[in-house]
Amino acid sequence: SQTIHQWPATLVQPVGSPLSLECTVEGTSNPNLYWYRQAAGRGLQLLFYSVGIGQISSEVPQNLSASRPQDRQFILSSKKLLLSDSGFYLCAWSMLSGNTEAFFGQGTRLTVV
Amino acid sequence: QKEVEQNSGPLSVPEGAIASLNCTYSDRGSQSFFWYRQYSGKSPELIMSIYSNGDKEDGRFTAQLNKASQYVSLLIRDSQPSDSATYLCAAYSNSGYALNFGKGTSLLVTP
Numbered sequence: 001s002q003t004i005h006q007w008p009a010t011l012v013q014p015v016g017s018p019l020s021l022e023c024t025v026e027g028t029s030n031p032n033l034y035w036y037r038q039a040a041g042r043g044l045q046l047l048f049y050s051v052g053i054g055q056i057s058s059e060v061p062q063n064l065s066a067s068r069p070q071d072r073q074f075i076l077s078s079k080k081l082l083l084s085d086s087g088f089y090l091c092a093w094s095m096l097s098g099n100t101e102a103f104f105g106q107g108t109r110l111t112v113v
Numbered sequence: 114q115k116e117v118e119q120n121s122g123p124l125s126v127p128e129g130a131i132a133s134l135n136c137t138y139s140d141r142g143s144q145s146f147f148w149y150r151q152y153s154g155k156s157p158e159l160i161m162s163i164y165s166n167g168d169k170e171d172g173r174f175t176a177q178l179n180k181a182s183q184y185v186s187l188l189i190r191d192s193q194p195s196d197s198a199t200y201l202c203a204a205y206s207n208s209g210y211a212l213n214f215g216k217g218t219s220l221l222v223t224p
Contacts (some may be wrong), residue, residue, distance in 0.1 A: 043216030090156055098209030099145040102158040
């Protein structure tokens with residue numbers, strides 16, 4: 001069966017520090033991968049999605065970036081964190097064909113101080 | 114970004130009643146729709162998917178889709194206190210790869 005791993009579960013970072021969040025999927029090949037952010041009391045905001053290695057689509061301009069160095073690995077990065085980057089970051093995967101169910105990792109709660 | 118709209122609630126229903134959750138979407142090209150449940154501090158979990166006009170039933174849950182009205186709903190029969198959570202509606206963009214979510218409806222089932 002397919003599983004998705006996301007780490008760390010919680011993270012406290014100072015303003016201006018870099019960020020790297022990693023997500024990996026097991027049990028499937030060529031998944032679509034997603035990064036979402038959920039600010040306190042807000043909905044899920046789609047940040048990036050990827051349909052293949054090196055293919056990244058950005059939905060919202062910001063100081064975050066994403067990379068997909070391997071088929072089942074998706075990384076969210078920032079060079080300098082802002083206070084407004086605090087939130088619950090979620091990685092998800094779906095089948096390559098598109099228009100199918102997406103499944104989420106456990107999430108990373110990021111607090112920028 | 115294509116919009117998915119939900120009433121934020123909270124929606125309060127007594128135990129055993131039917132909870133009705135609604136969602137509208139703006140992208141007429143959307144082909145597939147989903148309902149997720151999210152407990153506080155946890156990640157969303159998939160409840161239902163629906164692709165065709167009409168009703169789809171799974172246990173106590175029924176999803177309804179009306180593409181002409183760009184409307185999706187979720188009915189929860191015999192609501193239980195454990196159903197208390199935020200329910201998120203999601204729809205793919207016309208491309209089929211960008212999955213967009215509404216802000217969620219908070220449901221409270223009172224004993």
